[in-house]
Amino acid sequence: MDQTHSLDMLERHPDKVSGAWVFKGTRVPVAALFENLKDGASIDQFLEWFPGVSRAQVEALLDYELTMLEQMAS
Known part of the structure; x- marks a missing residue:
């Protein structure tokens, strides 16, 4: 899965959950x-x-x- 698609699953807004990254x-x-x-x-369990x-x-x-960890290791 490409990284851009992965990041599309998340969002961050200053006025939502104190600006924390959340699941879109x-x-x-x-x-x-x-x-x-x-x-x-x-x-x-988490999904439940x-x-x-x-x-x-x-x-x-x-x-x-x-993917990020693998890139850091190389």
Whole structure:
């Protein structure tokens, strides 16, 4: 998945959730995904807890992050 498409899954507005990056069309901060995964939640649990977020959005974000890490390593 290309990086531009991945970033299309996110948005950031100064007047929405204190300017935090959120999943597009929601008020769910991107940080919530990483915090929940860090605490042991599965992607399925996260999607259940935050029904406005789609699996495609989560997968696009994780793909983007993986690509960024791979680029940093090379």
